[in-house]
Amino acid sequence: MRRTSRIAGGLAAVVIIGVAGVAAVGADEFNYVKRDTRRATREATLAQYTTPLELGAWYVIGPFDNAGRDKHDIVYPPEVGIDLAASYEGKDGRLAAWEEIPDDAWMKHDLKRFGDEAANTDGIAYLARRFTAPRDGVVTFQMGSDDGLKVWLNGRLHVDADVYRGFNIQDHTVELPIRAGENTLLVKVTQGVGGWDFQMMPVVDPRLLTLLEYHLNRDFPESPELRHYQMMTILEPPSIVLEVGGLAVMPDGRPVVTTRRGDAFVVENAYEVPPFNAVYKRFASGLHEPLGAAWDEDGLLVVQRGELTRLVDVDGDDRADRYETVSEPWGVSGNYHEFAFGPERDGQGRWWVTLNVGFCGSLGKSLVPWRGWALIVEEDGALTPVCGGLRSPNGLGRNAAGDMFCCDNQGDWVATNKMMHLDFGDWHGHPAGDTWYDEADMAPPRGEEDFKPPAIWFPYDRVGRSASDILLDDTGGKFGPFEGQLFVGDQYEASIARVFLERVDGVYQGACFRFLKGLDSGVNRLAWAPDGSLLVGMTNRGWWSHGPRAWGLQRVVYTHVEPFEIKTVEVQPDGFLLTFTGPVDEVLAAEAKRYDIASFTYERWEKYGAPEIDRRSHAVTSCAVSRDGRSVRLRIDGLRAGRVVEISLDGVVRDDGASLVHPEAYYTLNVIPSAPR
Template sequence: MWRTLRMPFVRCLIGMVALALAVGSAWADEEQDYYRIISIATPDSQTDSRDPNWKPSDEGIALEVSGIAVLSPSRVAVAIRKGEVWLLDGVDQVTGEGEESGVVTYQRFASALHEPLGLLQQDDSLITVQRTEMTRLRDTDGDDVADVYDTLASGWGVSGHYHEYAYGPKLDGDGNLWMTLNIGMGLKGEQLQKIVPDAPLGYRQAAWRGWGMKLDSSGELNPVCAGMRSPSGLGANADGDMFYTDQQGNWVATNSLHHMRPGAFSHHPESLASMELRGSTIHDVEEVPNGLAYPEALKRFPQMQPPAVWFPYKKAGQSATDILLDQSGGKFGPFENQLFVGEFTQASMHRVFLEKVNGEYQGACFPFRRGFASAVLRMAQAEDGSVYVGLTNRGWSSLGTSSYGLQRLEWTGKTPFEIQEMRAKPDGFELVFTRQVDVESASDVGSYQLASHTYLYQSSYGSDEVLKQDLKIREAIVSEDRLRVRLKVDGLRELFVHELDAGGVKDENGQPLLHRKAFYTLNNIPQE
């Protein structure tokens, strides 16, 4: 999300250039064969708007998308950073096959909002979370302009620090509305007068900063879980359980995906400033370890829960954002019920497979699609399975050719050769592929490389990969249907990330995997 520079600028610039050169255009072109990016044109100064109060500037609308709601096959609502919500009609007519800048019409639906960072359709309304409240927007006279702004929830602390973002809402499987709250970073001056007084352990934050909140059917806003740094993405999985993403920084080793549930603490201790407030679900934290490897830190800090998935830094993104569940029934390819996670700095998307082991979520992340025009901040799926992608690189650099915009990602109907699932087993992993494998290459243990690592839990910025170890694959067993491979592995380690490179595997036509890497967060080794 928009934030202060997270590393020296020169280091960042060198890293981004090296990354762009390493990836190259060939990879994006190959991905385009399976998932096509289509740009939705934004209006210029000549575009006519149906809103009589709109006076377009010479540059047109700065479509810095901060929220998306798909209203119908032809209509999409988008929130933008400057505090407006726009209705876009005719978006389904944009095919990317010609000059279509006049196909989409824009209507301003709402304005004067304070940094809305999400958008959700519910019944005949749109709901967004502003900096200080969750707001319902309603059009009661049918003119496509909101005339009622209702406050659904408020009450969290705001000190005035620019980094105190509020994200959401998203729905869980029971119909509750969820939101997440960014911490303030480096509070000073008058901001310090608005923090929780006499906060435990000396942490200094406004009320409920770094917490996940839930608005239930009775209209009560409840704190649920804590430990968040910059939780800019949230969303439910196919079972209706809620997850959020966090971004690397102090106390956060690298980007991560977390299961939100009562009493769970993730990693950032400044959220514990609210631990003794009425309604807190986290109690009795007396000490926060610092500078320990995560497996040891978790032993010393029983309230802390590991992420369901770690995204190794740069290998699997640099700034995780939104979460999207593929509910298309196969219209978006062979990944139904998996999660897709937006990526800010690399202007890309990653894919996540989750499973439950010993009652807790864990799983693998995979590269999915690069080449968006700017940082991916918000995503929403249409009825035809395509995904609208909201872009803005406001406040932080990203790869891409634009500073903002709206694009649509469509499956071409061709199935890529991918590792569809990576499942933990007592003695290794089972890989599920989207196409039948070549038995000779897939049964050769030399076609795979596997290593594991963990991170440091520390107050300083991020963490290198530590306690690295190469693992021996003893056997690779191909299933009868040639869609699964069982890898038997020596040296599995709980609470470590297991990085797989399946670069030697070919499909039945001799084609390599579109993406050869997978990163499995092995919090629990299954017993059977």
């Protein structure tokens, strides 16, 4: 393999670590070495346990031909020798040349980067990277690809998988022999149709990283968010795969977690600071992917794929002695996508569940009763159908008025993630479950005129990619200045969003905001601890997420340093009233140039997701700051109903000069009021 100065010159002063044969690190054995900066502290601490690798950039080239999807073993020029200055004839006569990919670590790479769809179908791409190590050693990596994969290190083939598959970082775990000095990676990824991805990353003891991140976030907060909210990981033992499906709090305050693999655990010592001595006690096992949990007067309610079950601890030993079927009148066909979510109580004390559609080909299907519906479970276990048109409603919760909402995930007939108000007879736009309206004794949807717009659209990538749980802030201010608002998890981003809702002419609508990012894994479930801190249950199997871990349980604690945020956005006949968590600088906030307003909507179609369309900018014609400095009344030209209004602030600061933690809001404008409010 020919070395070039361009690879060597691309080395970056970034230290990433790999572990081979290193014992799990417990809190008692962890040695934190504090330096002047976060990075120096991280490097000094990890150097005691790991092999530091100085990374160069990734480079990518392609596409080369994979017509017939049988060219996994064809040798293209990058396999003969890496010359980053060279270019070659690629697929369909296209020019293939090496291109640098910005990457400061081991991120996931989307290889659909070569132009039109034809160029990104039936192709082959190569990636190359050089790194240096201070000594010989063995580093364990996880890696995955969509589709096939070959990986060479220093000219030796270590992975050879001629397959067509979806992406999973856990597809391969490989021990790579690292040599002192320079090392060169070459990766080949084949492509059929659809996704085209690759990622590899060192396997690191998650307990080590968790201990380190706790100290780093305390001493060197990476983002403004961490000044106001501290994240603490409630470590599970290495033997537990804590893919959180459900999360609840027992009457005595202890968290209880259900896992996607069918277990339930009671967690003791969860509220210690730092929480590194938690004890996980198995409460139940043998459940069928329980994706929700709630405590009622008689035990733990869990939603399995096929039923709502109550787990009862008869003798008080923290072990379920009785598994009671509460309700099971919905269908299960065996389709992998038939998840079930809940239970959640509404303001009248009724239990609700929501049911995923199946997935066949590229479209959702309701193969058995009530798939794609929201349902109420009556006291006798009977089901009361409420509304259909749902796709993947992994998120269910009530607002302060007791009305029920759910989040649906982007996909066919769902342009982007959304939050919907659930009411009897509604149709939320996915046609798969339409067949059950007659059985529910409801009028079936006639078409687009019956589509109920969501209360909230979450703009894709700006406020998450995969919305999950909904949780009402009823903590009485223990979690900050957002009492009565909703928090919404995001599985892909490992983040939490915030939602303000209002009802205008009987229609729910409102604004969403970013709130907190950087959690350990994909956020799936949210629950309040007795002290008003936020418990967060996480998982990413099958749905890739940001974050250093594949699962886990965290606690988010308010530091009582109040964030400066846009607290609410209330619509007016000719604009909006923005309220802030603190008084603004009145001079700056009164300048129209500080506000950038645009609106857009989405296509309604059966394709997976949809683009933003009909985007327009809007002029701010006046700004009026309230006497107390906490509100700004904006008059805006040309507002349109049925649009998402993007509100971006630039230079609006608190009266002491503090910047907004999140200067954007996205308001779903279903109705424009006719009179001032």
